[in-house]
Each structure stands twice: as C-alpha cells, then as structure tokens.
Amino acid sequence: MLSAADLSLSASAAAISERVTALGVYQLPIGSEDADRVPSERFEGQITRRTWRLDGGGTVLQILAPLREQLVEQGYEVRLDCAARDCGGFGFRFGIEVVPTPDMMVDISRFHFLSAAKGKEAVSVLVSRAGEAAFVQVISVRPPDTAAEVEKPVVPAEPDSVRPIELAKVLEVRGHAVLTDLVFESGSTRLREGQYDSLKELAGYLAANPQYRLLLVGHTDTVGSQAQNAGISERRAQSVKERLVEAHEADQGRIDVAGAGFLAPIASNLIPEGREANRRVEAVLLAD
Structure with a gap:
C-alpha cells in the first residue's frame, strides 16, 4: 500500500511526483465554482502535493470512495464532495490548484473532487481519468509544529520508463x-x-x-x-x-x-x- 498523508492507495498505484513546501498557504476549495470564483478556506503549514497513476478499470468515484472513507474514519469533516459538472466543470478545474501535466492529468468531464478538514489540518483529493489510466492528486496541509521542516524536489517514479x-x-x-x-x-x-x-x-x-x-x-x-x-x-x-x-x-x-x-x-x-x-x-x- 502507498501512503499519501494518512491515506492508503491500492498497491497498483504508481507514484509519479511529490512536492513538499516547508511552510506555505493552501486555499482549500470548499464550494463549487460560482461566477468565476471557487470558494476556499485558508490553511497554513507544511504543504505536501503527491500524484499517482493507476492503470486499468474503475470509475473516478470507485477510486475516490475508499479515500473518503479513510478521511472520515480519521475524524476529518468533508467540506466539498463533487463531480465534474457539479463542481463547475472548466471553471472549477482552472480555479483550483492542480499539479502540472504530465504529473497530473484532468479530463474536464471525468473528475471527482473532495476536500476535508480537521482542526488546522486539511486534505484535498482529485481523481480523474485520461484514456485508459486514472490519475490521483492529494494535497495535504499540516500545522508547522507537526510538520518536518524540509522541502523536497519533485521525485518522479521510475523516470526512465x-x-x-x-x-x-x-x-x-x-x-x-x-x-x-x-x-x-x-x-x-x-x-x-x-x-x-x-x-x-x-x-x-x-x-x-x-x-x-x-x-x-x-x-x-x-x-x-x-x-x-x-x-x-x-x-x-x-x-x-x-x-x-x-x-x-x-x-x-x-x-x-x-x-x-x-x-x-x-x-x-x-x-x-x-x-x-x-x-x-x-x-x-x-x-x-
């Protein structure tokens, strides 16, 4: 199993990238896009951005659902849970933070987004399909007093292949x-x-x-x-x-x-x- 913050993905998930900011601000999306604006809540701390690729079947909701269950079990409160058009489609996709391609690919018509918070901690999960593959992005924020004071570069998985x-x-x-x-x-x-x-x-x-x-x-x-x-x-x-x-x-x-x-x-x-x-x-x- 692979760990993203405190989340576990299936063993078939291949890590693509990891970006860690020792101290920064993340605007956690908490509402669907409205009038070219995505409502958000500010969280400050260590920000970790990770992406994975999963080859094979499964809808975006089938991939996201167990991650949502894990967050709820850990005491997180879901702030936003929406799919493509309900989120705001194109406007939502370009109104939130997304790791650049090719590390994360988003199909405007086939994605699901979830955000959750627990005290000063926040997590967002974005799942989308692109062709035969699915991509998962997890952005997590932890307060500075619980975060390691390091900043990691992008680390692609198996860069030669x-x-x-x-x-x-x-x-x-x-x-x-x-x-x-x-x-x-x-x-x-x-x-x-x-x-x-x-x-x-x-x-x-x-x-x-x-x-x-x-x-x-x-x-x-x-x-x-x-x-x-x-x-x-x-x-x-x-x-x-x-x-x-x-x-x-x-x-x-x-x-x-x-x-x-x-x-x-x-x-x-x-x-x-x-x-x-x-x-x-x-x-x-x-x-x-």
Missing part, C-alpha cells in the same frame, strides 16, 4: 503538453544549459512519428504589457526549438514557434505560485 510514456500520452490524448522541466536564465529568454528529459522525449517522438509536427508556444504571467509578453514568450519558445535542433538533432522544418503572452493562463496570476505556473512553454501536436 514512466515519464517518456507520460509525455507521449499527454500529447496524443490532449494534443498539447507543458514542458515542466525547462529552466530559463534569470531575467532572460535563453534556456539554461543542461539536459532536459522533455526535449529528449520530444525529439524522439518526432523522429518516431513523421506524420506529426510540433508547435512550441511560450506563455507568461501578467507582469508587463501583453505586447512585451508576447515577444518574450515567443523568444523563449524559439530558444527551446534551437535546443531541440542543436542538442537532439530534431528536424527544425517540423517545429514552429509562437508567443501567447499572458492570454492563456493555467493558474491565478494573483499569487506567486500561479504566476510561476503560467510562465511556461507548451508543445502542441499538429498533423503534418
């Missing part, structure tokens, strides 16, 4: 994927030196699938004007293309670039974590 499959699946199922491991020089549009698994995987995918092309789209937060950000985001996408061609011998004729600026956020630009998530480069799959 799981991550390449995940990126390909994200591209084929959703048509686009955020390249989450890219790091740019501070205050620059240049990609920092180093090896990036996502670029190696993209180049390999292009080589194995000559019927497809890629569009690399840069995105920014809302700091500055849209005109400035459109230019910055396009130059960052161009930097990624150059690295693909130079380091991985990708066919430059099958890779286009574009800059969206701040027109397509995936998180709130009102908080630092949201602005960081919005500064990204996405790969979009195109037919050749």
Whole structure:
C-alpha cells in the first residue's frame, strides 16, 4: 500500500511526483465554482502535493470512495464532495490548484473532487481519468509544529520508463503538453544549459512519428504589457526549438514557434505560485 498523508492507495498505484513546501498557504476549495470564483478556506503549514497513476478499470468515484472513507474514519469533516459538472466543470478545474501535466492529468468531464478538514489540518483529493489510466492528486496541509521542516524536489517514479510514456500520452490524448522541466536564465529568454528529459522525449517522438509536427508556444504571467509578453514568450519558445535542433538533432522544418503572452493562463496570476505556473512553454501536436 502507498501512503499519501494518512491515506492508503491500492498497491497498483504508481507514484509519479511529490512536492513538499516547508511552510506555505493552501486555499482549500470548499464550494463549487460560482461566477468565476471557487470558494476556499485558508490553511497554513507544511504543504505536501503527491500524484499517482493507476492503470486499468474503475470509475473516478470507485477510486475516490475508499479515500473518503479513510478521511472520515480519521475524524476529518468533508467540506466539498463533487463531480465534474457539479463542481463547475472548466471553471472549477482552472480555479483550483492542480499539479502540472504530465504529473497530473484532468479530463474536464471525468473528475471527482473532495476536500476535508480537521482542526488546522486539511486534505484535498482529485481523481480523474485520461484514456485508459486514472490519475490521483492529494494535497495535504499540516500545522508547522507537526510538520518536518524540509522541502523536497519533485521525485518522479521510475523516470526512465514512466515519464517518456507520460509525455507521449499527454500529447496524443490532449494534443498539447507543458514542458515542466525547462529552466530559463534569470531575467532572460535563453534556456539554461543542461539536459532536459522533455526535449529528449520530444525529439524522439518526432523522429518516431513523421506524420506529426510540433508547435512550441511560450506563455507568461501578467507582469508587463501583453505586447512585451508576447515577444518574450515567443523568444523563449524559439530558444527551446534551437535546443531541440542543436542538442537532439530534431528536424527544425517540423517545429514552429509562437508567443501567447499572458492570454492563456493555467493558474491565478494573483499569487506567486500561479504566476510561476503560467510562465511556461507548451508543445502542441499538429498533423503534418
């Protein structure tokens, strides 16, 4: 069995990632989306974000139900328990915190969300299906006096086998994927030196699938004007293309670039974590 906070998942659940913030603020969703707003309650402490993948059958509710039972048995009070449309669909999905793809995938029409609290502790569980697989995200908050004062990096499970499959699946199922491991020089549009698994995987995918092309789209937060950000985001996408061609011998004729600026956020630009998530480069799959 795998443990998430004090929850146990089935033995078939494969851990994908873990992110631990020693001290932070989590806005626990406690109501369905209403007028572009998801009601929430503030919790402060150590925040742990974990994700898993489960291959095979089972509805999202069948996966979530035993986790809900465990929380109730531990004395947690359920604050919100809703499915896709009842939660608010698209508006809810983009109004709550979700670990970036490919570590967590959410189908707008097939997800179930649960939040619960016990005193100063809070837990949220998000379950969704994507193709033949199901994804589980658990975010838990514990007060600082009960939390270990450490901060862990993302730890993917079996990176040599799981991550390449995940990126390909994200591209084929959703048509686009955020390249989450890219790091740019501070205050620059240049990609920092180093090896990036996502670029190696993209180049390999292009080589194995000559019927497809890629569009690399840069995105920014809302700091500055849209005109400035459109230019910055396009130059960052161009930097990624150059690295693909130079380091991985990708066919430059099958890779286009574009800059969206701040027109397509995936998180709130009102908080630092949201602005960081919005500064990204996405790969979009195109037919050749």
